[in-house]
Amino acid sequence: MDSKQPHIGRWISCLYRQMQCLLDRAFEPFGLGYGNYAFLLVLRRQDGQTQEYLSSELGFDKGTTARSLKKLEQLGYIQRKRSKIDGRANQVFLTHKGQNVLPFVEQILADLMTEILGDMTAKERQIACSLIYRMASNALSLKHSEGGKTSCLFNKE
Incomplete structure (x- = not known):
């Protein structure tokens, strides 16, 4: 890498970490963390999505999605129900409390x-x-x- 070329990744990472910290602080009164609010926003667009769809849409693995949804359910923001079409799948719905918190999330x-x-x-x-x-x-x-692959692309010559 040219020593005069800016380290863009460093600044993008810095921006991401600082935003994460600021959002965590801002969402704290609602019990939300940085990653949780995104599920609420997707459900606002189209309520009743499956957990698998939410994972795919947000780019989270299934385990992260399950943990986030469990927390949102405990907070009363969402409700999970077995799909009537596919009994193996859970559909996720915003509760009244979840709908009411969305304007605050969007304003933050x-x-x-x-x-x-x-x-x-x-x-x-x-x-x-x-x-x-x-x-x-x-x-x-x-x-x-x-x-x-996890190999470094930049070592190839």
Whole structure:
């Protein structure tokens, strides 16, 4: 790697960790953690999804999804029911309490993004989002083309 090339991964990782910390703090009064709120947002779009769909949609493994949903269920935000179509599958539904917490979750996310994007112009915001999306897509393509191998791609010459 060229020593003059910026270490983009470092800054993306820093941004991710700081956002995670800030969101954990903001969601604490609701009993939510950084990863839990995303399930509520997906269910708002389409309630009654299966756990498998939620795992796939959010990119979480099945174990992480099960633990998150268990916590959300204990907090009273969701309810899981056996699917009438496939008795092996659980469908997940927002409860009244879950629906009521969503405006607060969305406001917290909007406020945080406003703060993080700070004094960027609308054009800069669009460019930043587009570039990060392209980098993430490229990384996912590399991961899939390597067949999930954990070997370092950058050692190949």
